[in-house]
Amino acid sequence: MMTLNRRIFLGTGAAAAASLSAPMVFAATQGKPHVVVVGGGAGGATAARYIAKDSNGEIAVTLIEPSRAYYTCFFSNLYLGGIKEIDDLGHTYGGLAAGGVNVVHDWATGVDRDAKTLALAGGGSVPYDKLILSPGIDFVEGAVEGWDTMAQNVMPHAYKGGSQTELLKAQMMAMPQGGTFAMVAPPNPYRCPPGPYERVSMVAHYLKANNPTAKIIVADPKGNFSKQSLFQEGWNTHYAGMIDWIGQDFGGGNVSVDPVAMTVTIDGEVTKVDVCNVIPAMKAGHIAEQAGVTTGNWVPVNAADMSTKADADVYVLGDSADQGDMPKSAYSANSQAKVCANAVRGALTGSRVFPAKFSNTCWSLIDTNDGVKVGATYEATDEKIAKVDGFISETGETAELRKATYEESEGWYAGITADMFGA
Amino acid sequence: MRSSHLLCLSLVAFLAAGGSGAAELGDAQKGREVFRQCTACHQVGDGAQNRVGPQLNGLFGRTAGTVDGVKYSESMIRMGNDGLVWTVETLDAYIENPRALVSKTRMSFRGIKDDQERADLMAYLRRYSDNPSNIPEAEPTATGTDHDLDPAILAIQGDPEYGEYLASECKTCHQASGANDGIPGITRWPTDDFVVAMHAYKRKLRPHPVMQMMAGRLNDDEIAALAAYFKDLE
Numbered sequence: 001m002m003t004l005n006r007r008i009f010l011g012t013g014a015a016a017a018a019s020l021s022a023p024m025v026f027a028a029t030q031g032k033p034h035v036v037v038v039g040g041g042a043g044g045a046t047a048a049r050y051i052a053k054d055s056n057g058e059i060a061v062t063l064i065e066p067s068r069a070y071y072t073c074f075f076s077n078l079y080l081g082g083i084k085e086i087d088d089l090g091h092t093y094g095g096l097a098a099g100g101v102n103v104v105h106d107w108a109t110g111v112d113r114d115a116k117t118l119a120l121a122g123g124g125s126v127p128y129d130k131l132i133l134s135p136g137i138d139f140v141e142g143a144v145e146g147w148d149t150m151a152q153n154v155m156p157h158a159y160k161g162g163s164q165t166e167l168l169k170a171q172m173m174a175m176p177q178g179g180t181f182a183m184v185a186p187p188n189p190y191r192c193p194p195g196p197y198e199r200v201s202m203v204a205h206y207l208k209a210n211n212p213t214a215k216i217i218v219a220d221p222k223g224n225f226s227k228q229s230l231f232q233e234g235w236n237t238h239y240a241g242m243i244d245w246i247g248q249d250f251g252g253g254n255v256s257v258d259p260v261a262m263t264v265t266i267d268g269e270v271t272k273v274d275v276c277n278v279i280p281a282m283k284a285g286h287i288a289e290q291a292g293v294t295t296g297n298w299v300p301v302n303a304a305d306m307s308t309k310a311d312a313d314v315y316v317l318g319d320s321a322d323q324g325d326m327p328k329s330a331y332s333a334n335s336q337a338k339v340c341a342n343a344v345r346g347a348l349t350g351s352r353v354f355p356a357k358f359s360n361t362c363w364s365l366i367d368t369n370d371g372v373k374v375g376a377t378y379e380a381t382d383e384k385i386a387k388v389d390g391f392i393s394e395t396g397e398t399a400e401l402r403k404a405t406y407e408e409s410e411g412w413y414a415g416i417t418a419d420m421f422g423a
Numbered sequence: 424m425r426s427s428h429l430l431c432l433s434l435v436a437f438l439a440a441g442g443s444g445a446a447e448l449g450d451a452q453k454g455r456e457v458f459r460q461c462t463a464c465h466q467v468g469d470g471a472q473n474r475v476g477p478q479l480n481g482l483f484g485r486t487a488g489t490v491d492g493v494k495y496s497e498s499m500i501r502m503g504n505d506g507l508v509w510t511v512e513t514l515d516a517y518i519e520n521p522r523a524l525v526s527k528t529r530m531s532f533r534g535i536k537d538d539q540e541r542a543d544l545m546a547y548l549r550r551y552s553d554n555p556s557n558i559p560e561a562e563p564t565a566t567g568t569d570h571d572l573d574p575a576i577l578a579i580q581g582d583p584e585y586g587e588y589l590a591s592e593c594k595t596c597h598q599a600s601g602a603n604d605g606i607p608g609i610t611r612w613p614t615d616d617f618v619v620a621m622h623a624y625k626r627k628l629r630p631h632p633v634m635q636m637m638a639g640r641l642n643d644d645e646i647a648a649l650a651a652y653f654k655d656l657e
Contacts, residue, residue, distance in 0.1 A: 050591065338588075342588055354585055361596075361633055390636070403504075404501070411604055412606060415594065
């Protein structure tokens with residue numbers, strides 16, 4: 001797959017040699033409308049793929065993504081729990097390249113919205129007719145006292161897929177018998193609402209088998225969390241006495257860390273820990289801020305097509321968007337990408353534009369074959385993406401149903417990754 | 424509509440009798456006659472054995488696809504895992520059109536369209552369920568059992584281009600390749616099967632909560648559009 005990618009890249013490079021003023025990526029647009037997508041995750045990869053696929057060559061699509069291999073953040077907790085291997089989470093962009101997307105592995109460093117160009121770290125600027133930003137999340141500086149990104153190799157966030165996840169797993173496996181795993185959970189809104197609690201479950205799953213006297217403490221600035229009754233029921237059933245969740249009412253939000261001393265201070269009480277997973281407060285990916293489309297930490301968007309309130313030619317998908325009622329999840333980003341792709345195609349080529357429909361489902365695994373889920377459907381209103389209908393798994397469900405739910409989540413993983421990257 | 428009235432009336436009669444069992448859904452004697460067409464595959468009563476299909480003693484209240492030793496379709500097992508339990512309402516829908524409830528059921532039976540015949544058949548089968556707790560007692564189960572889709576809905580010509588757009592939402596989970604692991608493949612289905620299945624979710628006859636939600640917000644034209652698109656997806 002990487003070979004195909006390389007061949008296309010070289011091909012466009014040769015065509016561009018004639019024009020020194022235009023970097024190699026753009027010569028291939030040949031007067032066609034040009035869509036540039038930044039970020040090859042659930043939002044960006046899906047949008048790029050759908051626009052290229054559905055426009056039948058009428059629109060040139062360029063995807064800017066620094067990583068050559070994408071490791072999904074979704075299902076990374078299952079890797080921590082030993083249920084998935086890291087390679088199960090890795091995907092490459094050959095399928096997109098073969099599908100007509102010009103995949104450029106570079107960093108987007110700035111947007112000139114007047115000139116309608118995107119600057120790349122590797123040099124050059126990319127002109128666009130429509131720009132779709134899907135940069136995921138970055139962390140709010142100073143959100144957790146004592147922690148910054150320089151400390152992430154001691155106290156990993158593991159909230160972007162790949163090396164951070166591997167680091168956290170290695171630390172967890174190296175814990176002494178009876179040691180302590182601490183998590184600093186994030187405030188709302190953040191990527192993957194059930195994610196920290198699925199992570200606690202999967203860490204407990206590993207420790208129960210390998211380090212049964214170990215403890216997990218969670219300092220949480222929130223008073224309650226996604227699927228709380230389902231998780232707490234599961235923790236009592238599978239991991240009794242192992243997990244101490246300290247919510248807002250017990251000072252869980254009053255927290256600082258010391259990466260040198262390896263301590264966590266919760267509401268004045270200092271605890272020496274062996275692993276400390278700090279998941280700080282989040283904000284839109286940095287490029288959104290540089291594009292000047294953020295208000296506060298996020299990017300306000302129009303629900304009908306995911307265009308930003310600030311600029312009708314700049315769209316923002318997924319975690320970075322302030323869109324209304326949808327949770328920040330891969331499923332949501334994928335759903336928003338399809339609405340956006342349909343609208344962008346319509347705007348550039350006059351193809352039919354259909355009404356925006358959105359949906360989301362988040363599956364979480366509590367223990368082997370004990371899966372739960374929450375989901376909803378959404379529609380576009382003038383004001384926001386608004387929830388229409390929803391459901392959640394119930395406490396006390398049968399083992400058969402929980403197993404079927406887990407198997408369904410595996411089916412979803414195969415489905416969404418095929419949908420993002422091309423099967 | 425006539426059909427649902429008939430069934431409702433018999434339910435009301437049952438309720439009026441205080442749930443003592445003195446009243447029946449339909450006429451069990453007639454139901455015994457109706458059951459003859461089932462006997463090629465099903466047995467019920469003393470010493471009933473599994474044959475091509477499961478024995479039907481204790482059918483009411485049983486989770487679909489759970490009789491040991493029966494070779495069920497994957498669809499039926501999936502429905503059981505999703506929570507399909509045989510009640511008056513679900514059984515009525517299944518007997519009327521098996522594929523509306525279980526798309527790839529092994530029960531190759533075209534269904535009984537006559538509502539009274541189904542009520543009679545269920546009255547007969549109910550005799551062989553010791554603890555028929557599913558027999559309607561409360562208001563929600565005693566209302567509307569008008570399952571059959573209006574032929575006009577089945578006749579709608581779907582717009583495949585709209586279907587392609589709508590289908591992009593399905594493909595987050597159901598793979599375009601038709602892969603069938605964890606989540607069933609839905610490509611290349613006969614249009615009618617697709618439409619009746621989606622309407623069964625929309626009416627919450629089929630149990631899966633995600634599908635009930637997804638189908639619940641699609642109108643008749645949108646379901647037809649999806650069916651038109653998926654029918655030809657390679």
